[in-house]
Amino acid sequence: MAAARADARRNRETVLRTAMCVFAEEGLGVSLGRIAQRAGVGAGTVYRHFPxxxxxxxxxxxxxxxxxxxxxxxxxxxxxxxxxxxxxxxxxxxxxxxxxxxxxxxxxxxxxxxxxxxxxxxxxxxxxxxxxxxxxxxxxxxxxxxxxxxxxxxxxxxxxxxxxxxxxxxxxxxxxxxxALRTPPVTKAFRDRPGKPRHETTAPRHCAECGARLPVRPTGRPPRYCGPTCRQRAHRRSR
Missing domain, CATH: 1.10.357.10 (Tetracycline Repressor, domain 2)
Structure with missing residues (x-):
């Protein structure tokens, strides 16, 4: 009895493996008889497991x-x-x-x-x-x-x-x-160090008129002149 069940299980697995190959090669139009032939079992075996x-x-x-x-x-x-x-x-x-x-x-x-x-x-x-x-x-x-x-x-x-x-x-x-499913890499944001003036790398360091050292401003537009006097003097000269 156990041997018969083992044989039936093996036959079913053989039919399944063969059917997958035959369907992939010849399409779904293939007959069950063709699958039985390729599997090396009788047609009745195929129909018994798969009506x-x-x-x-x-x-x-x-x-x-x-x-x-x-x-x-x-x-x-x-x-x-x-x-x-x-x-x-x-x-x-x-x-x-x-x-x-x-x-x-x-x-x-x-x-x-x-x-x-x-x-x-x-x-x-x-x-x-x-x-x-x-x-x-x-x-x-x-x-x-x-x-x-x-x-x-x-x-x-x-x-x-x-x-x-x-x-x-x-x-x-x-x-x-x-x-596209992967988590995007994190790009490190570079920020100014604490206390570093925003315009330190590009702002002029000295007055364009008298040459005096300019005060450092942490925000706003960087100054070009040390005060109103130099600014007015530069404007008069430009005119």
Whole structure:
């Protein structure tokens, strides 16, 4: 009895792995018989675990999300919060790029079964939220970023990575996009030292008429003359 259950579990896992590859290579129009052939099992085995293609497609995507939840846990355990989040986001995009046909079909058609996929989506978003919260608390990610922002960026990143003709440049664009999430560097503001006159570096130090040393003013326009007498004398001479 236990051996039969183990065989059934292995057959189900084999069908799931094969279906993901076949859907990515040949599209969703492929038949369950074709998937059974590629998996090396009988068609009855496929139908016993997945009575329809819709259920199989949903199970394939749910399995993918569950694997990503495990990846989120691994990133959280081996990296600092900011790098854990960005490493996870890049892994999601890289591993999902080859599954674009399945992802697009299941997310754009509301008639697909949702019970299994919905539970997997909740666990995925929970893992994503934990990574985001830790990264924000560490000051590595902008405070105004939300989980639904990350979900939108992931969908866009998968599309960018999949459709770009140059895979290297596509990956570079994805990284540039994700960098916008990082906390901007703090620019140090340089202020005058206490007691230093505002115009010390540019203001004249001596009267332009008599040469006497000018008084230092902490605010306002710097003087050019030591007093009214020199100012009037300079104005008369200029006239």
């Amino acid at each position: 329809s293609k819709d259920i199989l497609v949903e199970a394939v995507l749910a399995e993918h999300l569950e694997s990503l939840v495990g990846a989120a846990d691994r990133w959280a355990a081996r990296a600092v919060p900011g790098e854990a989040l960005f490493g996870f986001l890049l892994e999601v995009i890289d591993t999902s790029a080859g599954r674009l046909p399945v992802c697009e079909a299941i997310t754009t058609d509301g008639s697909w079964p949702r019970a299994v996929l919905g539970a997997a989506e909740q666990r995925f978003h929970g893992a994503l939220e934990r990574l985001l919260r830790d990264a924000q608390q560490a000051g590595a990610v902008r405070a105004d970023v939300r989980v639904d922002d990350l979900s939108a960026l992931l969908a866009g990143g998968v599309a960018m990575r999949s459709t770009h003709r140059d895979q290297t440049r596509g990956s570079r664009l994805v990284r540039l996009t994700l960098d």
